[in-house]
Amino acid sequence: MATEDTAASPEQTEPKKPRDKKKLILLIAAPIGVLLLAAVLFFAYRIVSEQFSKNQVDLEKFGFDLSGTSAFEESEGVLGEAQLPSTFGEENLTPSERVVHSLVRDRENLIIENRTLQQQIEALEARLETYEEDRRMAEHFMPENFSQELDRVERMLHTYLRQSADAQRFSNFRLEIMAAAGRMEYQRFVEANQLMLDAVQRTEIVVDHLPAYMFCVGDAVQLAANDFNEEREIRDYFGNPEQYRLPTVIQEDLDVVLPPCQRELRQTLQTSMAQLL
Numbered sequence: 001m002a003t004e005d006t007a008a009s010p011e012q013t014e015p016k017k018p019r020d021k022k023k024l025i026l027l028i029a030a031p032i033g034v035l036l037l038a039a040v041l042f043f044a045y046r047i048v049s050e051q052f053s054k055n056q057v058d059l060e061k062f063g064f065d066l067s068g069t070s071a072f073e074e075s076e077g078v079l080g081e082a083q084l085p086s087t088f089g090e091e092n093l094t095p096s097e098r099v100v101h102s103l104v105r106d107r108e109n110l111i112i113e114n115r116t117l118q119q120q121i122e123a124l125e126a127r128l129e130t131y132e133e134d135r136r137m138a139e140h141f142m143p144e145n146f147s148q149e150l151d152r153v154e155r156m157l158h159t160y161l162r163q164s165a166d167a168q169r170f171s172n173f174r175l176e177i178m179a180a181a182g183r184m185e186y187q188r189f190v191e192a193n194q195l196m197l198d199a200v201q202r203t204e205i206v207v208d209h210l211p212a213y214m215f216c217v218g219d220a221v222q223l224a225a226n227d228f229n230e231e232r233e234i235r236d237y238f239g240n241p242e243q244y245r246l247p248t249v250i251q252e253d254l255d256v257v258l259p260p261c262q263r264e265l266r267q268t269l270q271t272s273m274a275q276l277l
Helices: 002-060 097-141 146-163 164-169 172-193 199-208 208-225 230-238 248-257 258-277
Strands: none
Touching: 002 199, 146 164, 146 172, 146 199, 146 208, 164 208, 164 230, 172 208, 172 230, 172 258, 199 208, 199 258, 208 230, 208 248, 230 248
């Protein structure tokens, strides 16, 4: 009995082989089919997406690729003759055509407005450039303001003193005091007489009238200042007499030694003012 069962088992297993092969083929083919289907769907999606983007761009550009001239304006024909505008009004147009003509008309108006604005901008830029050139010329030839004039006078006085052999007996700090004192008297003279001096007149005052006064001030400071600190106080006073206040003791000393110097200079300037101007 055992022998019969053993012999019969191969016959029973033989019909199962075809089914196993089909399963194996299905297992191999299924993933490949899925991959092919995915690839087809991917390429189909790209084609549809590109077409959609193209259609959207065409829709956005709708009406802007049309001719910029209106159908209802006079135009030039093929032979160069003027053609009358169309007699068909907008009432004969379809709604779509009316939209297109409206867009074209708006575009034409914007082009005209833009051209007009550009011309106005160019005109304003040209005018601004002219104004800038006029301003530069005016600044170049404009006289110095009074503060600049006083600074220039003080520099001229200081230069004169440094180059003068008679001023070598004074220290450099004393020379600054003397130049500042000369500037203060120059300012008083110009303001008191409401003068507007040119370079020649200014140089004449600096060279011919103020040197004697500055040397007188140099000697007066020697008498009024007891030490370097007091001399510095006097320097600050001459540098800004309207704002700086001297200590009472120094002011009293200056009120004694300075007026003779000022009196002689002021008389000389008033006497020579007619010739100066």
